[in-house]
Each structure stands twice: as structure tokens, then as C-alpha cells.
Amino acid sequence: MDNDSMKEKDAFDVHTKEIDLVNRDRKHLNDDVVKVDFEDVIAEPDGTNSFDGIWKASFTTFTVTKYWCYRILTALVGIPLALIWGIYFAILSFIHIWAVVPCVKSFLIEIQCVSRVYSICIHTFCDPLFEAIGKVFSSVRISLSKEV
16 A cells, blocks of 8 residues: 555545544533533422422423433534534634744744844943943942941
């Protein structure tokens, strides 16, 4: 197998790789955000308890409603949002690759030239000035004495 056909195979595998239908959040992006259970939302303090049947029915109603609303919203809005986010990140990648990185590299090249000129100016004008000021104050002696 030559190098070109291996690259084509690798590119093909990236877009057709199998997704994990069991563990859908491998990188744990939503651990803190959306894990909301019945006990996280509704709780009865000691001494104020509803009937057991009402509590069980409330739990079932909450859980089933959350489950089916999520599924219906995902079915209706999931594909369009996936399309929008795919386009957004494609544009973001394109701008980063073709505009941001070249601009930063260009700036770094230009700033090197400016920094050399700046360094020459500082060494030409400021170094002699500071040297002269240092020589003026080099003969100054200060002595402190404590009078009691």
C-alpha cells in the first residue's frame, strides 16, 4: 500500500468512524450541567411528607416527562443545530487557519524589525544619558548617624 492510498484511507476513516452509542459523553463535557434528577429539584423536608403514592407518581411524571421532552426536542432541533454548529466551527477553523495564524506570524516578523530599531535607539540615546547620570551621582556619599 503506497503513502497516498494510506492518507486517503485515514481521511475516509475519520468521517466514517463508529460512534459510541453507550457512552455519549466520553470527555465528560456535561457532567456538572445537565445531570438533574428528581431528587435534585424536588425534596420534602422531614415532617412534611406527601402521600407515598403521590411522591412515586411525581417521581415517575418528572422522570418520564424529562426523558420524552428531551427526546422530542432532540428529534426536532438536534439535526438543525448540529448543522449550524458544524458550519460555525468550520468557519471558525477556516478563519483561524487562514487569517489569525498568518496575521500573528506576520506581526511577529514585523515586530522583530521594530524591536531591533527600538533597541538601537535605546542603546544610542538612553545608555549614554544613564551612564552620565550614574557618573554624576557616583561620588555622592550618604552617611546616617543616630543622635541620642
